[in-house]
Amino acid sequence: MQWIDLLRLPLAALAQQKMRTCLTTLGVVFGAFVLAASLSINEGVQQTIERESSKGNIARKVTVSPRWRGNDNKTKDDVKVAGRMSPDRRERIRKILAERSRQGGSGQEHIALTRDRLDTLSRIPHVAQMVPIVGGAVVATLGNRPEEASVSSGAGEDPGFCKRIVAGRAFDSEDERSILLSEMFAHRIGLVDDVDLDQVIGKPLRVEIRRQVNGPSFNVSLVDRAKAGGGKDEDSALRQLAWQIPGALDRLSLTDEEIAALRKAIRQESTQSDPALVVDDFRVIGVFRELTDDEKKEAWSQFPAHTDLVLPRQTAVDLALRDPVWREDGIVQTVLFVDDMRNVKEVVDKVEALGLGTRSIVEMIERERLTYLLIFGGMTCVAGIALLVSALGIANTMLMSVLERRREIGIMKAVGATNWHLQAFFVIEGALIGLTGGSLGLLLAWSVSFPGDAWVHSMVHKDMKIYLSGSIFAFPNWIAATVLLFTVGATILAALYPARRAAMVDPVSALRHD
Amino acid sequence: MAIRAVEVRKVYGAKGAQVEALRGISIEVAEGERVALLGKSGSGKSTLLNLLGGLDRPSSGQLSVGGRDLDQLSMREMARFRSTTVGMIFQSFNLIASRTAVENVELPMVFAGRSRRDRLAAARQALEAVGLGARLNHRSHEMSGGESQRVAVARALVNRPRVVLADEPTGNLDSHTARHVMDLILDHVREHAATLVLVTHDEELAATCTDRVVRLVDGQIIDGV
Ligand SMILES: Nc1ncnc2c1ncn2[C@@H]1O[C@H](COP(=O)(O)OP(=O)(O)OP(=O)(O)O)[C@@H](O)[C@H]1O
Numbered sequence: 071m072q073w074i075d076l077l078r079l080p081l082a083a084l085a086q087q088k089m090r091t092c093l094t095t096l097g098v099v100f101g102a103f104v105l106a107a108s109l110s111i112n113e114g115v116q117q118t119i120e121r122e123s124s125k126g127n128i129a130r131k132v133t134v135s136p137r138w139r140g141n142d143n144k145t146k147d148d149v150k151v152a153g154r155m156s157p158d159r160r161e162r163i164r165k166i167l168a169e170r171s172r173q174g175g176s177g178q179e180h181i182a183l184t185r186d187r188l189d190t191l192s193r194i195p196h197v198a199q200m201v202p203i204v205g206g207a208v209v210a211t212l213g214n215r216p217e218e219a220s221v222s223s224g225a226g227e228d229p230g231f232c233k234r235i236v237a238g239r240a241f242d243s244e245d246e247r248s249i250l251l252s253e254m255f256a257h258r259i260g261l262v263d264d265v266d267l268d269q270v271i272g273k274p275l276r277v278e279i280r281r282q283v284n285g286p287s288f289n290v291s292l293v294d295r296a297k298a299g300g301g302k303d304e305d306s307a308l309r310q311l312a313w314q315i316p317g318a319l320d321r322l323s324l325t326d327e328e329i330a331a332l333r334k335a336i337r338q339e340s341t342q343s344d345p346a347l348v349v350d351d352f353r354v355i356g357v358f359r360e361l362t363d364d365e366k367k368e369a370w371s372q373f374p375a376h377t378d379l380v381l382p383r384q385t386a387v388d389l390a391l392r393d394p395v396w397r398e399d400g401i402v403q404t405v406l407f408v409d410d411m412r413n414v415k416e417v418v419d420k421v422e423a424l425g426l427g428t429r430s431i432v433e434m435i436e437r438e439r440l441t442y443l444l445i446f447g448g449m450t451c452v453a454g455i456a457l458l459v460s461a462l463g464i465a466n467t468m469l470m471s472v473l474e475r476r477r478e479i480g481i482m483k484a485v486g487a488t489n490w491h492l493q494a495f496f497v498i499e500g501a502l503i504g505l506t507g508g509s510l511g512l513l514l515a516w517s518v519s520f521p522g523d524a525w526v527h528s529m530v531h532k533d534m535k536i537y538l539s540g541s542i543f544a545f546p547n548w549i550a551a552t553v554l555l556f557t558v559g560a561t562i563l564a565a566l567y568p569a570r571r572a573a574m575v576d577p578v579s580a581l582r583h584d
Numbered sequence: 585m586a587i588r589a590v591e592v593r594k595v596y597g598a599k600g601a602q603v604e605a606l607r608g609i610s611i612e613v614a615e616g617e618r619v620a621l622l623g624k625s626g627s628g629k630s631t632l633l634n635l636l637g638g639l640d641r642p643s644s645g646q647l648s649v650g651g652r653d654l655d656q657l658s659m660r661e662m663a664r665f666r667s668t669t670v671g672m673i674f675q676s677f678n679l680i681a682s683r684t685a686v687e688n689v690e691l692p693m694v695f696a697g698r699s700r701r702d703r704l705a706a707a708r709q710a711l712e713a714v715g716l717g718a719r720l721n722h723r724s725h726e727m728s729g730g731e732s733q734r735v736a737v738a739r740a741l742v743n744r745p746r747v748v749l750a751d752e753p754t755g756n757l758d759s760h761t762a763r764h765v766m767d768l769i770l771d772h773v774r775e776h777a778a779t780l781v782l783v784t785h786d787e788e789l790a791a792t793c794t795d796r797v798v799r800l801v802d803g804q805i806i807d808g809v
Pocket residue numbers: 579596597603604605623624625626627628629630631632
């Protein structure tokens with residue numbers, strides 16, 4: 071018998087029962103579809119995560135923050151519970167008290183990001199760059215106009231930041247004594263015309279770190295009034311007024327004695343209650359604009375956003391650490407850039423060993439992995455069940471078809487078919503159903519992946535404000551191979567028993583006249 | 585090809601409900617001889633024919649066709665024997681209903697491993713030879729009994745078998761058609777010097793078409809050995 075006939079005869083038999091073939095194949099199509107979709111999403115999500123996290127340095131970034139570390143030396147045995155009570159109750163109370171005393175600060179150690187610790191961090195192997203993040207409220211004085219302002223450090227490492235400079239230039243080095251203004255801040259302090267922006271370049275700007283930025287104390291009642299009824303605008307206008315009053319005393323209709331008395335009072339108040347802890351002068355070298363809507367879609371590069379002033383990294387850290395409180399409490403955050411994504415885990419472990427807190431995309435992905443492993447597992451189970459059910463259906467219909475075709479099988483044997491031939495016919499019938507169903511299922515999954523992908527993209531954008539690039543469905547060749555392997559395997563297994571039955575048909579009784 | 589059976593027995597059924605269809609049949613048919621098997625219904629004629637055609641194996645005794653002991657043949661060789669050495673014709677035609685005439689005739693050649701082109705040509709020729717050149721692509725339910733049996737004859741003879749076994753080939757046909765079908769079989773036998781074993785109830789047919797008549801009663805030969 072020729073090989074091509076081993077294919078031709080089963081095909082003819084399948085064509086004979088078109089409806090039945092279609093229905094059995096449909097079951098396989100469904101199973102293959104779910105399996106293909108599940109494998110494809112699993113692969114696609116992994117690829118997407120890798121793709122998204124390798125955008126920029128995000129995957130190599132470890133954010134380090136200070137942390138309170140519990141003092142474990144203090145065990146509950148040190149806690150004594152007085153009173154006559156049952157041992158059980160004493161034990162319960164002692165346990166709670168011990169826990170409280172552990173949490174209650176005295177037993178805890180603050181692991182701060184001090185200068186020493188920053189040095190230690192920067193010397194950890196595989197740390198390519200350390201970028202300390204400092205920021206907060208300061209009083210900025212341009213000319214004779216003091217103004218509350220928020221200051222951030224940095225943006226030197228973000229190449230996209232240069233695009234946001236609208237006047238002057240960006241920083242050349244991490245420690246130059248320069249400062250950048252935001253367009254909005256400039257507008258707020260009265261630099262409204264375009265020429266004003268050009269003229270402010272090169273001007274000195276004084277930055278003061280104070281404990282409280284309440285402004286001169288004589289305006290307490292004004293502030294209270296604002297708090298009681300006025301809005302935000304009124305509040306800041308009143309504060310502005312309070313800041314400017316000392317400089318504008320001359321222009322008010324007051325006698326010289328009155329002016330002298332007020333000056334004295336104001337100076338005393340402000341030096342007593344609101345001393346500037348650190349004062350420094352910087353040169354304005356440029357003005358930057360806020361992020362455009364398009365830039366905001368680039369999810370990972372939103373820093374610095376909504377800040378009034380930007381200092382170079384090192385300059386900012388130096389300024390902050392001149393404040394004794396900062397020096398002791400350390401800075402809020404520092405970012406480590408690891409030389410390679412694969413070393414992130416090692417660096418994270420080293421940093422955690424120091425007692426500091428860490429955050430990294432790699433860790434976040436590790437945590438999310440469980441979620442999608444569960445989803446993937448669930449879908450694969452559904453696919454498995456669908457394949458099992460369709461395999462049972464195939465076994466059933468084939469068994470029926472063996473009974474129906476008993477005479478045909480007898481005739482084939484009478485004219486020279488071996489048992490092996492008949493077995494092969496049925497197994498090949500099964501394999502053909504598996505192959506067709508598997509291919510159609512794959513095709514279906516592939517065509518559904520386009521609208522599916524669009525849907526996921528819009529969902530992700532809506533929920534997380536991230537524009538994913540590329541598809542979350544991936545169809546590498548191995549997925550097609552696996553799906554076909556499983557469907558053909560399942561249908562061949564299903565066909566084995568009916569095929570054995572076909573081979574066992576006794577030609578003599580099958581051919582006996584009806 | 586010569587046929588030789590020695591003390592052949594065939595028992596059907598399991599212990600307790602056994603039917604002894606053949607009880608020690610010994611017979612010799614020379615090459616090119618035409619033998620008629622006569623006997624009442626249930627006497628074991630079909631059983632003997634099926635054993636000779638290799639569709640079944642005897643419970644005991646020896647069977648050889650063309651000097652080859654059928655007992656010694658493997659399953660595979662037996663299948664080959666069925667497709668090329670013997671041609672069997674049945675009373676109820678036994679065509680595959682869902683296949684056309686050509687496809688039915690083609691079937692023995694498929695298992696004999698001949699190429700499709702070859703097969704189609706040979707099948708067409710065989711069908712033309714039995715006068716069905718115009719019915720090539722008809723299915724059996726689209727044909728009369730006589731036509732169906734002619735297709736069956738074409739199928740049995742297409743591989744040029746040296747042994748033809750016919751089990752009441754004309755049992756379902758009118759006398760005129762029966763004569764036509766018998767002539768087709770006899771022509772082949774004569775042309776290829778084939779051996780013919782013909783099972784029939786028709787004494788006259790047996791007398792006119794065969795060289796010798798063998799009578800079976802209850803699974804035993806009583807006459808014509
Ligand atoms: N598969 C079987 N199982 C049990 N008994 C069987 C089987 N096949 C045949 N027999 C029995 O064997 C005996 C011979 O049957 P066989 O078919 O050979 O008779 P026959 O001579 O061909 O009769 P007919 O002229 O009616 O065709 C019968 O009694 C029959 O009941």
